[in-house]
Amino acid sequence: MNFDPFSMHKNMTQQWEKMMGEYLSQQVRDPAFMQVLSQNMQQMLDMEQLIQKQLQPILTKLNLPTKESLEKLYESLHTLESKNLDLEEEVMSLKQELVKIKSKPKASSTKKAKKD
Amino acid sequence: MQNQAETTVDIQKIAEEIQKFNGFLKNSEHLKELRESARKKMSPTPREVLYREHSTTLYYYPPLAGYETRLSHPLLIIPSLVNKPCIMDLMKGESFIGAMLQGGSSVYMLEWGEPTLAQSRYSLYKYLFSYIGRAVRRIITHSGKDSLNLAGYCLGGALSVLYSALARSQNINSLITMVTPVNFHDKGLLSFWAKEEHFNVDKLVDTWGNIPADFFASCFPWLVPTANLKKMRMIYDKHDNDEFMEAFFALDIWLTENIPFPGEVYREIIKQGYQQNSLASTGTWNFGNSVIANLNDICVPVLNLTATYDHVSPPESCSMLTGLLKNSHCQQRDYPIGHLGIALGKDAKNKPTKEYWNDILTFLGDVDCWKKPQ
Structure with a gap:
């Protein structure tokens, strides 16, 4: 070995x-x-x-700036950022609504056409 | 003569070992380069940023070339708050996200990021309601579907469970919990350390605000005290295998680069989770101001995955969820692996396997046509 x-x-x-x-x-x-x-x-x-x-x-x-003052500054920025995203979401949902509304007049215009 | 034969020194072996040691020394610069090249190869799956809010980012992973999206509900991955989420997409072939895309699911992931000073004061409720809530809304709009599959890893699983309960399963098609601790009074070391008599979490959060990454980096190695020694030995033994070393370094980068933990959320998880064990004992989580998440409000199919050799989220802590969900059909799978096996798709012997990912995809396929009772 x-x-x-x-x-x-x-x-x-x-x-x-x-x-x-x-x-x-x-x-x-x-x-x-x-x-x-x-x-x-x-x-x-x-x-x-x-x-x-x-x-x-x-x-x-x-x-x-102290830690507290920076925290407050961040908080304000965060609030703005979140509000911006909230608005973005609202715009997106409004756009979707608009698409839905735009697709509806077709039905009413055909009705009108029938009346004529 | 016999004694002389027993004490013969194996010159050949000694020469080989010296050569190996010399090779290791010469290779040290190359190893540093390999570590950096591993860093560049991490998170290989192409992704798009859908939005950023404070420290969080919602990523969308477009379908991979040659793979069709066959599942109708998108998948939202919620990673843990302690580490970077790249473990879900570590490297090519070791990517949970890649596997889900190849399996025909569209994938989104919410990255928590490093919390800012202001976020140290944000409650767990805000994290769930504002951050996960917004991610869910955005995915619903982006995908055009009415609900999504929610998958959480480790603590991210606990957040997913709490969110599902809080949202009363609204917009959720199914829930996947991977190595998710629910019973915090388990035999694990984290549960022992977090006991009220050892751990003054109030003082920690009041002093530090966000819990620094260094705190976790110094605590976690003690879960397996000799892990660092094993790591050194592994580097020495395998230093000439570039492919292995790159994968090894990628995992090491993830393991050692923790992120700070939001302070108030940490306080709530330690107090109500680890110290009061609220979910396991009452099936509820009190967010204050009469807002309570009740596990009975989860009424979607659940897949609960546990790992037998998990020292971070012990299996007895994770498996309790199955019994706590009274109003949902919960399937449980126990795999003989460690904490990271499911994310990396590797078995107990560190060999690649698609078993866990296939189980998840089968579940996602099964729940794809499932309709929530009205």
Whole structure:
């Protein structure tokens, strides 16, 4: 039998990968681990909220738009865009109505022709 | 003598491995090029933009040359909100959209896009009523038909179900749900992570607004912790197979390039879906202001597709829909595949198959002449 260091290494890494996979899968399902992760996340969000709070008055003083002002601007643009699409839909339905109406006079004109 | 034979080193094999490693190193630049060429080959099916509204876009896929549209009702695809929708049209031969067109259906898809700052405040109701609602109206006008088939993938399936219930199946001919989670209290990891005691979704949405793509990109790999290692090994083993590597990179681009999730919608899905499990426990979804979507209001034929090895939407979460739909004829198919098998048309061994797409086309053919009871 030949000694193959590459196959041996491959087998070893596969074994390690399997063990690590099982271990990590257990960890991410562990309530204690999740509690620590959750606390970390809370702290990170606290920090981010603090930064946002500090930045807001500075941006206002510099006459730069804040997140809220940009949100409002987007909202106005969105309303316009939606209204435009609503109008487009109304025009489309009116066009369809028009096509229907245009096809109707044929019947009335034949009636007229009969009367004549 | 026997011991000496056992410890013989296979020089030939070592030489081959060194050669392979050298080849891999030399190939690294070529691999980068392949990744970019894969990106260019993604979403190969020709399409037209019907309209754009905020971050959303409605695409129409005209019939492919040589294929006739034989089904009378158009198909609207609703993808998930977490990833880009190109998974439905990944590459030639791996395209759900292409298969539907070849099967004789006319196809439309609503792309969610990256939500804007204002969209972070839009409710799930607005997403359903305004965005899906408009897409349905536009398709009805564009196609000249009175109803369409609605197909949703993953979370897009849940949105399709909620929309169908909300619209009381108006303008809907049938519903196809692909790996769609309905019971959020399943054995999956996402369900565990989203528990109220671990996850303060209010704080997350209040701080961030839209949930950044990076958040999902850092969470999802933990669903299969060794997935990234497997990915590296795969690249090393198959680096000289250009065709394989292109398909591999296309999927990797889709997997790793998430999109931000609209904040308020995220809050509602986590709270009412993952934490209260509203759909599974009551068959309803409360949008506030007395607007309630009731699954009993879905009265069109439904095809519910689940995947046995799905770790994102576990089969026990998806299959519950079949029992919850009391007023519609719901067929269920379980395939021994993972989360992406149906979109890519690949079996558990990653071999191409048309089985799932053919099942969908057969269903679409069956419901084509179906008439809704008045």
